[in-house]
Amino acid sequence: MxxxxxxxxxxxxxxxxxxxxxxxxxxxxxxxxxxxxxxxxxxxxxxxxxxxxxxxxxxxxxxxxxxxxxxxxxxxxxxxxxxxxxxxxxxxxxxxxxxxxxxxxxxxxxxxxxxxxxxxxxxxxxxxxxIAERMVTYFKKAGSKPAPDLFPELTDRERMVLGRIAAGLDNAEIADELGVSTKTVRNHTSNIFAKLQVAHRAQAIVLAREAGLE
Structure with a gap:
């Protein structure tokens, strides 16, 4: 290598x-x-x-x-x-x-x-x-249900997933909370990243914060 x-x-x-x-x-x-x-x-x-x-x-x-x-x-x-x-x-x-x-x-x-x-x-x-501990602590204080007028390009379920991403949950935790498969959450996450034009999870979290997801 x-x-x-x-x-x-x-x-x-x-x-x-x-x-x-x-x-x-x-x-x-x-x-x-x-x-x-x-x-x-x-x-x-x-x-x-x-x-x-x-x-x-x-x-x-x-x-x-x-x-x-x-x-x-x-x-x-x-x-x-x-x-x-x-x-x-x-x-x-x-x-x-x-x-x-x-x-x-x-x-x-x-x-x-x-x-x-x-x-x-x-x-x-x-x-x-x-840094990781500080970010997780901050975002766990964020709400898990973004208002419908935030990120109108997302579906209701995608907004729910984004809210949980912003709260610091990983895909497995989100899947367990929403009662869906991890693959479904991965699909939602990919769609969210594409629609918001972000490259990875951390950028999605920052975007959610700046939009007022608190």
Missing amino acids: EPLRILVVDDHDDFRRGLQALLGATPTTEVVGVATNGASAVSMALDLQPDVVLMDLHMPGLNGIEATERIVASSPHIGVLVVTMMEDEESVFAAVRAGARGYLLKGARRPEIVRSIEAVGAGEVIFGPG
């Missing part, structure tokens, strides 16, 4: 070098490029076509959110994993909205960083423990 090709984007020299050393010593990863600002990150991502971009958010010039949005818009197959000190809800949701598939706080241990990179490289969505 070929190692995942990684582009490291961070303007802090020590942290960037630390990531390079960590990934260089990991058999499943290979650093193919390093950028110190958002503009360089976009240019290098388009040129190198890495599997995963490790993206800091706070950088001079073009910030990590804008860089993520441009990279994903041009090369949606590239997975962006945000690695940052910023843990506020606004930053998390903005990163997901821009297309990031993962969000990790600086200070994460080596196994967590490698596991997150491998998950994003495999097309999964992943959040560091603190």
Whole structure:
């Protein structure tokens, strides 16, 4: 199995070098490029076509959110994993909205960083423990029955499924609650993603939040 090709984007020299050393010593990863600002990150991502971009958010010039949005818009197959000190809800949701598939706080241990990179490289969505817990707690407070005037493009059942997605339930839990098969829930979820034009679950949750599903 070929190692995942990684582009490291961070303007802090020590942290960037630390990531390079960590990934260089990991058999499943290979650093193919390093950028110190958002503009360089976009240019290098388009040129190198890495599997995963490790993206800091706070950088001079073009910030990590804008860089993520441009990279994903041009090369949606590239997975962006945000690695940052910023843990506020606004930053998390903005990163997901821009297309990031993962969000990790600086200070994460080596196994967590490698596991997150491998998950994003495999097309999964992943959040560091603190971030994931915060998101689930927030969305469990959300209502499970969106009003009919929200997302009029969805059917009543799709709105019900979206409400439960926003509340943090997985497909099996939704199937159990609605009394349907997991396959049916997967079909509804695929239809929801297509109609709302989102790539994954986390983006659907952010969209639901911004529409007032609380």
